[in-house]
Amino acid sequence: MLYRFAREKVDNRLTATTLELFHRGVRIASHVRSDARGRHTTVDAHMTPGHRAVLGWDAPRLIEWATRIGPHNAALVQRVLRQRRHPQHGYRACLGILRFAKAYGDDRLEAACERAITISATSCSSLKSILKNGLDKKCVVTAPARTCLPVEHAHLRGPDYYH
Incomplete structure (x- = not known):
């Protein structure tokens, strides 16, 4: 104690x-x-009672639970665990992510995880915001890919053009 x-x-x-x-x-x-x-x-x-409650958990168990919800959920849980120097420090965050399935359902949580990964907002609070604001139901708008012209191309005039 x-x-x-x-x-x-x-x-x-x-x-x-x-x-x-x-x-x-x-x-x-x-x-x-x-x-x-x-x-x-x-x-x-x-340890506090809350920390002792997660003693029986380990990364494979959390990932297996997340996989049952969907591949994006599993990917997000794995990312949270990898971000920590000690994966055990991510267990509570992972449990928080997985608990969103109770309030929002597996389908919405899976869509929210996909969006979170796409926009690199992988914290539990970001995921909560995505779900709370219904952003999991909207498409992510990505910037169009930039195209670069080669250094030598047909529209290049060169220095002789200006003299």
Whole structure:
């Protein structure tokens, strides 16, 4: 229940092998230090109930669920997971995306995911906005492809034309 101390001022004591946290002089946690640089070493018991609720989830399970809704939904979930340094940080966002199917239905969610991918708006809040404003029911207007003329072509006059 260490999450109770979120946003509280705590003191820490680090040794070569141990990390200790103190709140108002009382030790609230003690852990063996991890030598893994840039990696999370969270103790499950210290997680909030919301984070513990997603412990049983993993990327393949989320992708499989998204695939049942449609290929664009699966692609969006995969993109959200790839955007995070640690895919586990994207689990809640993926669950939020998948929950939109309850409110809007699989077909609308699939169309919204297609639009989100097309316009590179892959956050959960962007998807919510697309669904809320009914943009999933409208076609995405893309800019026409630019055509470039080759450097040498029939309409090139050259410097002799102007003298």
